[in-house]
Amino acid sequence: xxxxxxxxVAFDSVQTPFGKVDRVLxxxxxxxxxxxxxxxxxxxxSVIGSDFPEDHLSMLRDRGxxxxxxxxxxxxxxxxxxxxxxxxxxxxxxxxxxxxYGDYLPSLPESYxxxxxxxxxxxxxxxxxxxxxxxxxxxxxxxxxxxxxxxxAPDGLKDLLKRIDALVLNEGxxxxxxxxxxxxxxxxxxxxxxxxxxxxxKGEYGSFMLSRDGARFAIPAFPVDxxxxxxxxxxxxxxxxxxxxxxxxxxxxxxxxxxMVFGTCMSSFVVEDFSLDPFKRLDKDGFWNRxxxxxxxxTV
Amino acid sequence: xxxxxxxxVAFDSVQTPFGKVDRVLxxxxxxxxxxxxxxxxxxxxSVIGSDFPEDHLSMLRDRGxxxxxxxxxxxxxxxxxxxxxxxxxxxxxxxxxxxxYGDYLPSLPESYxxxxxxxxxxxxxxxxxxxxxxxxxxxxxxxxxxxxxxxxAPDGLKDLLKRIDALVLNEGxxxxxxxxxxxxxxxxxxxxxxxxxxxxxKGEYGSFMLSRDGARFAIPAFPVDxxxxxxxxxxxxxxxxxxxxxxxxxxxxxxxxxxMVFGTCMSSFVVEDFSLDPFKRLDKDGFWNRxxxxxxxxTV
Numbered sequence: 001x002x003x004x005x006x007x008x009v010a011f012d013s014v015q016t017p018f019g020k021v022d023r024v025l026x027x028x029x030x031x032x033x034x035x036x037x038x039x040x041x042x043x044x045x046s047v048i049g050s051d052f053p054e055d056h057l058s059m060l061r062d063r064g065x066x067x068x069x070x071x072x073x074x075x076x077x078x079x080x081x082x083x084x085x086x087x088x089x090x091x092x093x094x095x096x097x098x099x100x101y102g103d104y105l106p107s108l109p110e111s112y113x114x115x116x117x118x119x120x121x122x123x124x125x126x127x128x129x130x131x132x133x134x135x136x137x138x139x140x141x142x143x144x145x146x147x148x149x150x151x152x153a154p155d156g157l158k159d160l161l162k163r164i165d166a167l168v169l170n171e172g173x174x175x176x177x178x179x180x181x182x183x184x185x186x187x188x189x190x191x192x193x194x195x196x197x198x199x200x201x202k203g204e205y206g207s208f209m210l211s212r213d214g215a216r217f218a219i220p221a222f223p224v225d226x227x228x229x230x231x232x233x234x235x236x237x238x239x240x241x242x243x244x245x246x247x248x249x250x251x252x253x254x255x256x257x258x259x260m261v262f263g264t265c266m267s268s269f270v271v272e273d274f275s276l277d278p279f280k281r282l283d284k285d286g287f288w289n290r291x292x293x294x295x296x297x298x299t300v
Numbered sequence: 301x302x303x304x305x306x307x308x309v310a311f312d313s314v315q316t317p318f319g320k321v322d323r324v325l326x327x328x329x330x331x332x333x334x335x336x337x338x339x340x341x342x343x344x345x346s347v348i349g350s351d352f353p354e355d356h357l358s359m360l361r362d363r364g365x366x367x368x369x370x371x372x373x374x375x376x377x378x379x380x381x382x383x384x385x386x387x388x389x390x391x392x393x394x395x396x397x398x399x400x401y402g403d404y405l406p407s408l409p410e411s412y413x414x415x416x417x418x419x420x421x422x423x424x425x426x427x428x429x430x431x432x433x434x435x436x437x438x439x440x441x442x443x444x445x446x447x448x449x450x451x452x453a454p455d456g457l458k459d460l461l462k463r464i465d466a467l468v469l470n471e472g473x474x475x476x477x478x479x480x481x482x483x484x485x486x487x488x489x490x491x492x493x494x495x496x497x498x499x500x501x502k503g504e505y506g507s508f509m510l511s512r513d514g515a516r517f518a519i520p521a522f523p524v525d526x527x528x529x530x531x532x533x534x535x536x537x538x539x540x541x542x543x544x545x546x547x548x549x550x551x552x553x554x555x556x557x558x559x560m561v562f563g564t565c566m567s568s569f570v571v572e573d574f575s576l577d578p579f580k581r582l583d584k585d586g587f588w589n590r591x592x593x594x595x596x597x598x599t600v
Contacts, residue, residue: 087481181387183504184523204483205505206520216597220506220518223484257600297516298598300557 001139002114003246005032006045006106006131007121007235009052009070013081013095014274016088018228024275025056026080028121028144031232034279035239035266037063038287040247042239043112045069045131047104049077059280068109073100088227089203090172108134117246119238120164122146125156132163140251142166142242144234150177161194165251168199168238183208197256199241201234207260215253219260222268222294229274233267236279240266261298265290301439302414303546305332306345306406306431307421307535309352309370313381313395314574316388318528324575325356326380328421328444331532334579335539335566337363338587340547342539343412345369345431347404349377359580368409373400388527389503390472408434417546419538420464422446425456432463440551442466442542444534450477461494465551468499468538483508497556499541501534507560515553519560522568522594529574533567536579540566561598565590 012026033042041064048070057067081095106127113136120128120143128143135141141164149157150173157177161167167190171183178186183200187210190198196212204227206220241263245251268290269278312326333342341364348370361367378401382391406427413436420428420443428443435441441464449457450473457477461467467490475481478489483500487510490498496512504527506520541563545551568590569578 182525182527184525188525202505205502206518208520208523216523218506218520218523218597219600220508220520223508223516223518225482225484225488227482261600295600297518298600300519300561300595300598 001040001116001246001249002043003036003040003117003119003242004043004045004108004112004115004135005029005036005119005121005239005242006128007032007119007123008078008101009044009046009048010078010080012231012275013079014083014229014231016084016229018226019274021229021274023079026231026275027078028235030060031235031270031276032119032121032239032242033060033065034063034276035236035270036243036246037065038266038282039240039243039262040064041066042243043069043115045106045108045112047071047073047078047100049073049075049100052077069106069112071104071107073104075100082231084230087204088230091231106131116140116249117242118142119242120144121235121238122149125149125153125160128160129156129163139249140165140245142168142238144168144238145173146170147173147176158193161190164195166197166199167195168201168234170234171200171202171205174198174200184210199260201237203230203233207237207264209256209260211253211256213253217257217260219264219298222264222290222297224268224271227271230271231274232270232276236270237263237267239263261291261294265294268294301340301416301546301549302343303336303340303417303419303542304343304345304408304412304415304435305329305336305419305421305539305542306428307332307419307423308378308401309344309346309348310378310380312531312575313379314383314529314531316384316529318526319574321529321574323379326531326575327378328532328535330360331535331570331576332419332421332539332542333360333365334363334576335536335570336543336546337365338566338582339540339543339562340364341366342543343369343415345406345408345412347371347373347378347400347406349373349375349400352377369406369412371404371407373404375400382531384530387504388530391531406431416440416549417542418442419542420444421535421538422449425449425453425460428460429456429463439549440465440545442468442538444468444538445473446470447473447476458493461490464495466497466499467495468501468534470534471500471502471505474498474500484510499560501537503530503533507537507564509556509560511553511556513553517557517560519564519598522564522590522597524568524571527571530571531574532570532576536570537563537567539563561591561594565594568594
């Protein structure tokens with residue numbers, strides 16, 4: 001089933017206790033797409049600048065990522081600089097250069113408008129809704145958001161929440177969105193704002209799902225021995241999850257639970273090294289070994 | 301199978317955003333015993349002062365807790381005063397009055413010396429080892445410890461670790477014990493210090509087990525809607541876990557996993573109200589309803 005993602009394609013400069021990389025391939029839509037591409041083809045909507053190298057594009061194309069929706073504008077590509085320290089659970093943003101992303105409003109090629117599974121990676125609620133306006137009959141719309149939009153665009157976010165099926169967000173953001181310290185209460189409150197499903201990402205503590213029909217589900221993260229760079233973990237989680245759902249054309253409770261397992265496995269790889277390097281080294285055997293190890297890890 | 305616990309019996313004065321209680325029944329051995337008593341009889345080793353009311357004792361006896369090992373000394377009972385704020389994951393200790401506990405070294409009645417399952421609740425490594433000296437042929441020895449002993453009695457703790465089967469401790473304590481931020485690495489390092497099993501308690505994030513034979517297992521905590529008072533959660537977890545193991549006379553990998561589920565259920569009750577109140581209200585139906593809800597919560 002068709003899977004669409006809108007988000008950033010970016011250059012990341014990242015420093016962690018394990019090293020430093022400069023202007024490597026990053027961005028929410030990139031991590032999401034590469035992760036989802038292990039399960040199904042992906043349609044990518046984003047913008048890059050004239051400085052973006054062709055070999056990144058051909059690499060994504062080779063993974064089955066459709067780039068018809070990736071616009072190239074005059075100027076520089078979106079660039080993020082950040083640092084992780086201590087328990088590595090949160091990035092410190094050192095610099096954001098929006099560049100061509102600054103005045104970009106996503107526009108869908110006609111061939112994308114029949115997309116059934118849609119992931120709106122972190123972005124302004126305005127741009128996220130602009131995408132929804134262009135999708136004709138989506139089966140499952142999942143959005144991510146961030147503290148930035150919770151404080152700077154609360155009304156837009158409120159409108160967006162009424163138009164999506166599921167919200168995926170970090171623990172701190174869930175608490176902030178509801179001004180509530182108890183995560184269960186925060187999750188329940190988000191369900192009253194529109195989505196029928198909330199998936200809360202807790203980093204190394206795993207993820208937690210609540211649905212409006214009363215289902216609740218949680219899984220730990222895979223125990224990664226060395227976390228070198230957490231960048232992209234959340235989007236890789238979403239990519240594995242949505243890739244699994246789109247592949248199976250499903251969004252029932254059991255499928256969502258299984259999809260969270262697949263998402264957790266994908267995010268466990270990506271943190272093991274910088275940028276998309278772990279994905280580039282990953283083959284089917286590597287994936288299924290991790291999957292079975294994770295299932296043993298969570299099975300009573 | 302016989303289950304022995306040594307730890308504190310105390311008066312707790314606790315303040316949380318949900319209220320305040322003064323000199324209520326608390327202590328590690330108390331929480332452990334009451335929790336384990338849902339599964340099997342318990343032998344309790346501790347000390348109380350002459351101010352300790354008889355009705356607390358008869359309540360414990362009614363639960364099947366053997367109090368032959370509970371000494372009564374002249375003076376006041378151990379008293380702890382603490383406060384929880386914000387995310388309620390950690391207590392702030394406001395006052396500790398050791399009282400009769402100050403110069404107490406545990407002594408086992410002869411009838412306890414054949415105990416097969418032994419839990420050494422948080423205490424000085426010296427006193428924990430003194431208990432081990434008096435147990436003839438234990439099948440499973442599990443100890444808890446705290447940051448206080450990690451810094452003030454590192455050598456004693458090192459000796460203790462060589463004599464126990466399993467160490468149960470909080471996430472922050474595990475990291476402190478190994479001076480290591482990655483919890484997986486910390487857990488593996490503890491396994492090289494003696495115990496064949498480490499169980500790391502992560503509060504609202506659940507628990508994580510590593511064993512020397514390579515098994516790893518994690519479960520989330522039960523999603524409690526209102527956490528009124530986290531006091532005793534860790535000891536109630538250990539009580540449910542050890543109670544289950546002692547009842548089944550088992551300590552294989554599968555039993556440990558199931559035992560952690562039972563422990564998690566027990567700790568989920570105790571945080572719902574102050575002191576032991578939630579346990580006092582708990583019956584078999586209430587327990588099994590929670591158990592089945594939790595199993596649904598963690599089942600893919």
